[in-house]
Amino acid sequence: xxxxxxxxxxxxxxxxxxxxxxxxxxxxxxxxxxxxxxxxxxxxxxxxxxxxxxxxxxxxxxxxxxxxxxxxxxxxxxxxxxxxxxxxxxxxxxxxxxxxxxxxxxxxxxxxxxxxxxxxxxxxxxxxxxxxxxxxxxxxxxxxxxxxxxxxxxxxxxxxxxxxxxxxxxxxxxxxxxxxxxxxxxxxxxxxxxxxxxxxxxxxxxxxxxxxxxxxxxxxxxxxxxxxxxxxxxxxxxxxxxxxxxxxxxxxxxxxxxxxxxxxxxxxxxxxxxxxxxxxxxxxxxxx
Amino acid sequence: xxxxxxxxxxxxxxxxxxxxxxxxxxxxxxxxxxxxxxxxxxxxxxxxxxxxxxxxxxxxxxxxxxxxxxxxxxxxxxxxxxxxxxxxxxxxxxxxxxxxxxxxxxxxxxxxxxxxxxxxxxxxxxxxxxxxxxxxxxxxxxxxxxxxxxxxxxxxxxxxxxxxxxxxxxxxxxxxxxxxxxxxxxxxxxxxxxxxxxxxxxxxxxxxxxxxxxxxxxxxxxxxxxxxxxxxxxxxxxxxxxxxxxxxxxxxxxxxxxxxxxxxxxxxxxxxxxxxxxxxxxxxxxxxxxxxxxxxxxxxxxxxxxxxxxxxxxxxxxxxxxxxxxxxxxxxxxxxxxxxxxxxxxxxxxxxxxxxxxxxx
Ligand SMILES: Nc1ncnc2c1ncn2[C@@H]1O[C@H](COP(=O)(O)OP(=O)(O)OP(=O)(O)O)[C@@H](O)[C@H]1O
Ligand SMILES: [Mg+2]
Numbered sequence: 118x119x120x121x122x123x124x125x126x127x128x129x130x131x132x133x134x135x136x137x138x139x140x141x142x143x144x145x146x147x148x149x150x151x152x153x154x155x156x157x158x159x160x161x162x163x164x165x166x167x168x169x170x171x172x173x174x175x176x177x178x179x180x181x182x183x184x185x186x187x188x189x190x191x192x193x194x195x196x197x198x199x200x201x202x203x204x205x206x207x208x209x210x211x212x213x214x215x216x217x218x219x220x221x222x223x224x225x226x227x228x229x230x231x232x233x234x235x236x237x238x239x240x241x242x243x244x245x246x247x248x249x250x251x252x253x254x255x256x257x258x259x260x261x262x263x264x265x266x267x268x269x270x271x272x273x274x275x276x277x278x279x280x281x282x283x284x285x286x287x288x289x290x291x292x293x294x295x296x297x298x299x300x301x302x303x304x305x306x307x308x309x310x311x312x313x314x315x316x317x318x319x320x321x322x323x324x325x326x327x328x329x330x331x332x333x334x335x336x337x338x339x340x341x342x343x344x345x346x347x348x349x350x351x352x353x354x355x356x357x358x359x360x361x362x363x364x365x366x367x368x369x370x371x372x373x374x375x376x377x378x379x380x381x382x383x384x385x386x387x388x389x390x391x392x393x394x395x396x397x398x399x400x401x402x403x404x405x
Numbered sequence: 406x407x408x409x410x411x412x413x414x415x416x417x418x419x420x421x422x423x424x425x426x427x428x429x430x431x432x433x434x435x436x437x438x439x440x441x442x443x444x445x446x447x448x449x450x451x452x453x454x455x456x457x458x459x460x461x462x463x464x465x466x467x468x469x470x471x472x473x474x475x476x477x478x479x480x481x482x483x484x485x486x487x488x489x490x491x492x493x494x495x496x497x498x499x500x501x502x503x504x505x506x507x508x509x510x511x512x513x514x515x516x517x518x519x520x521x522x523x524x525x526x527x528x529x530x531x532x533x534x535x536x537x538x539x540x541x542x543x544x545x546x547x548x549x550x551x552x553x554x555x556x557x558x559x560x561x562x563x564x565x566x567x568x569x570x571x572x573x574x575x576x577x578x579x580x581x582x583x584x585x586x587x588x589x590x591x592x593x594x595x596x597x598x599x600x601x602x603x604x605x606x607x608x609x610x611x612x613x614x615x616x617x618x619x620x621x622x623x624x625x626x627x628x629x630x631x632x633x634x635x636x637x638x639x640x641x642x643x644x645x646x647x648x649x650x651x652x653x654x655x656x657x658x659x660x661x662x663x664x665x666x667x668x669x670x671x672x673x674x675x676x677x678x679x680x681x682x683x684x685x686x687x688x689x690x691x692x693x694x695x696x697x698x699x700x701x702x703x704x705x706x707x708x709x710x711x712x713x714x715x716x717x718x719x720x721x722x723x724x725x726x727x728x729x730x731x732x733x734x735x736x737x738x739x740x741x742x743x744x745x746x747x748x749x750x751x752x753x754x755x756x757x758x759x760x761x762x763x764x765x766x
Contacts, residue, residue, distance in 0.1 A: 296490035299457050302477045303484045304504035304551070314507070318494045 150380070157181070157373035164369050180370035195375065197349045198357040203382075204267055205353060206335040209274035213331045216275070217282025218324060222312070224283065225290035239280040247277065251344040258345060265347040273341055278331040285330070289323025290316065325390050336383055354379045407468040407481075407558035407591055408433050409454060415462035416449050416615075424449055424615045426463065436585050436592045440602040441612035442638070447595040450612070451561050454593060455484050467559060483552035484561040487568065489544045491536035497523075497547050498532040504555045522550040525587065526580075542573045549581070553588055562594040566601065578604055599639050603627070611635050628752075633761035636681050636754060642718070645687070645728045647680045648758060656680050656755070658724035664701045664748065670755035671766030678764065681754035684718065687730040689744045694733070699750035705730075710738050721746075 156164050158176040186192040223229075224236060254273065255264065263269035293316055301311035317324075339355040346352045358375055361368035409431040416424035424446045431437045439447045452458040454465060456477035464471050472480050483504075492500050499506075501522055505515040523529045526546045536544055545565060552560055565581075566574045582605055585592055596602055602609050603623045611618045611626060611634075619631045630636035630644075637643040649656040651672040655663045664680060672678055688694065690702070705721035705728060712718075717735035721728050721744070730746055732738070755764045 294488055294490065296486045296488055297492065299455075299477070300484065300486060300490040300551075301492070301503075302457070303455060303482060304555075305478045305507040307476070307478065310507065314503075315492055315494075319492070321494075 153373045153376050153380075156369060157377045159370070161368075161370050164373075180374040184371050184374050193357055193360040193371070193375070194349050195357070195378065198352055198354045199378070201267065201346075201349075201351055202336060202353040202355075202379075205270045205274065205351075206332055208267075209271045209278065209335050210328055210332040212271070212275045213278035213282045214286075214324060214328050216279050217286045217327055217331075220279070220283035221286030221288075222290050222316075224287040226295065236284075239283060242276075242280050247338070248340045251341050254341065255344050264345060265351050267351055269345055270342065270351055270353070273345060274331075274335040274338065277338075277341075278334055281334075282327045282331055285327040286320070286324055289320045289327075293319050329387060329390055332386060333383055336379070408466070409559055409591060409593065410466040411450075411454075411463065412466070413463035414450070414453060414460055414465060416446070416453060416458065417461040422461075422615065424453070427612075427615075427617050429610060429617065429620070431591060431593065434589055434591055436594065436605060436607045437610060438594045438596060438602040438606035438608075439610045439612060440596055440599055440638075441618075443597060445612045446615040447597070447612055448563055451484075451563055451593060451595050454559070455482055455561050456480050481555075481558045482561055483555060483557040483559075484563065485548045485552050485565045487564040489536075489548040489565075489568075491544055491547055491551070493536055496533050496535055497528060497539070497550075500536065500547055501528075501532075501550050501554055503551065508555075518554045522554045525553070525584070526550045541569055542577065545569060545577060546580075549584065553584070556588070556590075558591065560590055560592045562592065564596055565594075566596070567598075574601075581605060600641065603639070609639075611638060629763070629765075630681075630754065631763050633679060633681065633756045636756070636763075640683060642684050642729045644681045644683050644754070645726070646756070647682075647724055647726055647728070649678055649680055649724070651676045651678055660724040662703055662724060664703065664753075665699075665750060667750045667753040667755055668699055669751075669766055670764050672755060672757075672764050676764075677758035679756045679758050679761075681756060682728075682748055683752065684729040684731045686749040686752040687728065687746050689719070689730065689732050689746050692732045692734055692736070693747045694749070696747065697749060697751060701748040701750050703746050703748060704743060705746055707738055707742050707744055708740060710740070719744075 155173060157180055158178070159173045160175065160177070160179065163170050163173060163175070184193055184195055224232065258264040258269050263272070297315050297319065298308075298311040301315040302308065306314055337355060338353075342353050342356050343359070346356055354375065358372055361371040361375070409429075411427055411429040413426045413428060414424060415422065415426050427450065429437075439450060441447055449458060453460045454467075456472065456475060460473060465473055467480055467482070492503065495503065498519055501519045502515045505518055510518075519532070520529070523532055526549060528543070528546055528550055531539060531543060531547075536547065539547065545568075548565065562581075566577050569577060578601060581594075594605060606623055608620060608622055609626050610620050613634055619626055619635045621629070626635060626639050630639065633646060637646065647656075647658055649658040649664075651657075651666065651674060652663075653674075655665050656672075656678060657663050658680070666672060667680075687703075703723065705723045707719050707721045708727075709720040710717050711720070712735060715733075717732040717738070719730045719732055719738065721730055738744070756762060757764055
């Protein structure tokens with residue numbers, strides 16, 4: 118009996134420890150985000166207050182109003198930045214997915230010379246930090262005349278994302294037994310139909326997750342964009358954040374408001390695709 | 406309705422030749438089973454017939470047409486894969502109807518064909534499930550259903566039962582046989598299980614290392630194996646093989662035991678041979694079938710017994726080799742007991758020791 122009670126206390130203690138650990142982890146993850154959201158809704162005085170004010174006294178939309186306001190009153194061209202970000206991210210993601218699908222499929226299904234080395238080469242490109250490329254890229258883009266254009270940014274992000282999408286999508290196609298496409302061919306499909314009717318739908322979830330990664334990478338990228346974009350014609354939202362930085366002042370509230378606007382589409386996308394991800398990951402057509 | 410002919414069909418993977426110029430004629434409505442040990446080229450041969458694997462030489466006919474260069478979809482065949490290869494994102498109904506949908510048949514016709522196939526294979530209650538929610542045996546039936554909806558000329562099966570447990574395998578074996586009687590179509594079936602081969606086949610094709618060793622009806626390959634490979638591969642327990650030398654019309658085993666050369670076989674004086682006898686034809690005196698014209702008697706020490714109920718399998722030793730024998734109306738046998746056995750000579754075989762070929766006279 119005694120040992121039973123001891124056992125129970127220990128289990129309860131463990132459970133609380135567990136909760137505490139989770140709480141700590143979640144705090145590390147969530148507090149900065151919460152802080153950003155909170156700051157975007159409260160006056161600058163409160164943001165700067167020392168010691169920090171945790172429970173806000175007053176919430177308002179001043180920062181948002183100012184941001185969308187005229188250039189003189191602390192406004193920034195939010196909509197233009199948003200549009201630039203959207204065009205660049207969506208286009209580069211679509212292209213990276215198309216290339217990733219072709220490449221991933223080829224790596225998963227076909228045998229060709231130098232396959233292993235090409236694969237290693239692709240992975241190596243990921244080892245180079247993006248910033249290290251910013252100067253060479255800047256010079257080349259300036260020469261070619263694609264600095265500060267959507268095209269230049271799309272090109273950069275496609276190059277950045279393709280190795281990753283190929284690698285991810287290769288993994289997903291590898292999990293699909295080749296006999297699935299063979300069965301489809303016997304059932305009357307051409308090679309091409311077999312891909313679109315069977316292999317693509319089965320790998321769809323994986324391809325979608327590769328898409329999220331590519332999209333978020335482009336959407337959030339700052340280091341290269343800050344060098345390769347100059348003006349409202351191509352500046353993306355992360356670069357736009359710097360508009361709130363004057364010589365001696367930093368408009369924290371405005372920055373946070375823009376950051377919130379940046380986070381929202383990414384969250385929406387992730388939620389939309391996530392349902393799909395889970396639904397698609399149940400995989401039972403082959404023996405199990 | 407179609408015959409299948411293979412003419413000198415060869416398959417290379419790079420410099421490696423895995424199927425060596427095989428010839429095979431399969432009649433309309435025939436159930437042919439390709440059997441052989443792992444890696445002997447059964448699947449490769451089947452996949453060449455399906456068009457999933459290019460052939461490196463020779464010709465394949467389905468019906469009267471050479472199909473060498475036709476893609477799988479133009480050969481009017483169905484195939485059941487070892488892993489079933491069901492489409493995981495489609496329901497059972499969609500899986501069954503897929504080939505007809507691709508062929509752009511009217512929906513009413515597809516529904517009718519699917520219902521019919523589901524009826525034959527008792528899949529009707531499962532039609533709206535996805536393959537992930539089916540048991541192994543049910544998946545297997547869906548795979549067969551997918552094959553029969555299109556009424557193909559030829560069915561190809563690649564070890565369709567190897568992922569099922571023993572009981573289900575026996576059950577499905579019967580179903581496949583029934584199915585063949587119902588749909589009446591040419592079937593090429595691959596397995597490495599000789600029991601499956603014996604029970605299902607009209608004719609068995611025994612393969613080894615990319616060669617065809619023997620083609621014949623189950624009874625034919627069982628009773629007249631052309632070499633020691635076929636002799637030991639077909640039948641359970643495997644045929645006993647004893648090394649010996651021919652002297653004066655008898656086989657002298659290594660320990661001096663002599664057994665007359667079985668009727669129908671011929672060997673040179675002094676030729677090194679292997680005497681083949683199945684357990685069913687070696688029985689202890691008093692526990693055997695009634696004696697026939699050609700009988701021989703040998704003495705052996707029994708080392709081990711395996712009671713099977715109506716009979717007992719005896720493991721004895723003769724001339725340094727293990728011999729399995731059967732005992733009818735069994736009585737308990739002590740290990741080490743010496744017994745006299747009757748050998749039914751007219752069911753025994755004689756092979757050349759070097760080439761393994763049967764020495765038919
Ligand atoms: N893509 C390939 N490249 C090289 N060799 C191959 C390839 N596919 C098969 N082989 C070889 O061809 C031979 C025959 O293979 P196959 O799959 O036909 O054997 P199998 O008789 O079906 O065996 P199992 O009973 O194990 O399925 C094997 O030795 C195998 O190693
Ligand atoms: Mg095989």
